[in-house]
Amino acid sequence: MKTILITGANKGLGFETARQLLKKGHHVIISGRNQERLKASYDTLAHDKAEMLLMDVCEQKSILAAAKQLMANHVIIDVLINNAAILHKDDHSLINDDFSIAAHTFNTNVFGVLHVIRAFMRLMKSPSRIINISSDGGSMSDPVGGWAPAYCISKTAVNALTRHLAVELQSRSISVNSVCPGWIQTDMGGTGAHRPVEKGAETPIWLATDAPQTLTGKFFRDKKELHW
Ligand SMILES: NC(=O)c1ccc[n+]([C@@H]2O[C@H](COP(=O)([O-])OP(=O)(O)OC[C@H]3O[C@@H](n4cnc5c(N)ncnc54)[C@H](OP(=O)(O)O)[C@@H]3O)[C@@H](O)[C@H]2O)c1
Numbered sequence: 001m002k003t004i005l006i007t008g009a010n011k012g013l014g015f016e017t018a019r020q021l022l023k024k025g026h027h028v029i030i031s032g033r034n035q036e037r038l039k040a041s042y043d044t045l046a047h048d049k050a051e052m053l054l055m056d057v058c059e060q061k062s063i064l065a066a067a068k069q070l071m072a073n074h075v076i077i078d079v080l081i082n083n084a085a086i087l088h089k090d091d092h093s094l095i096n097d098d099f100s101i102a103a104h105t106f107n108t109n110v111f112g113v114l115h116v117i118r119a120f121m122r123l124m125k126s127p128s129r130i131i132n133i134s135s136d137g138g139s140m141s142d143p144v145g146g147w148a149p150a151y152c153i154s155k156t157a158v159n160a161l162t163r164h165l166a167v168e169l170q171s172r173s174i175s176v177n178s179v180c181p182g183w184i185q186t187d188m189g190g191t192g193a194h195r196p197v198e199k200g201a202e203t204p205i206w207l208a209t210d211a212p213q214t215l216t217g218k219f220f221r222d223k224k225e226l227h228w
Helices: 012-023 035-045 060-072 099-123 149-168 202-208
Strands: 003-006 027-032 050-054 077-082 124-133 174-179 219-221
Touching (some): 012 035, 027 035, 035 050, 050 060, 060 099, 077 202, 099 149, 124 149
Parallel strands (some): 174 219
């Protein structure tokens, strides 16, 4: 049984990943920024191996308080899944949009990931795993431009951060990989998405459980490495 912490797990991909990991018998800590939404999701899971943790990945104070809470309870983490992210509905132009759109997007999707990793590092086992949920919108090998630029750049940064951290954490036997779940049926995916969220959760679950520990610094979709 592994102890797995998932950020932004009160709905969407994070919630589905938690649901499937609980079904496999793991101890899953679902975290979210809103107490009521988090409690509602926890109640829906209705599982004795589920735990909830209040944490806003944009607020360093909140992240540090959450890490302190787990440390006080002597929790050791086997897998950290950085899933929480935003896609701003008015993210259209790097030049014309209000700067707050890019700032909020990077604060959540990039600095949020880094702050969480730094704060929870002391709770992570050797060996253990970090999985960053990214997007093929962050790929630099596909044509770029024309769609949610701040979000796409934030996911490019997540992929880059993944590779750098994989090198930095190799000596501690912590693998670091990123995943594109595909265009999935969640609030973020919107009405055009055709891919079931269950399918999107397959690769993060594989990386959390069955993938070789030696895989690190890579970007995956459907359990296959993507060049980005
Ligand atoms: N949906 C897609 O088609 C798609 C495609 C590629 C990649 N992804 C990636 O997949 C991941 C999950 O997305 P999703 O589709 O499940 O999106 P979603 O349904 O919008 O869920 C996002 C989750 O992140 C949480 N969150 C946002 N800001 C947060 C913060 N500051 N602190 C803590 N939690 C925060 C949300 O909490 P609240 O409920 O409080 O807002 C929610 O639980 C994201 O990393 C996303 O970029 C999604």
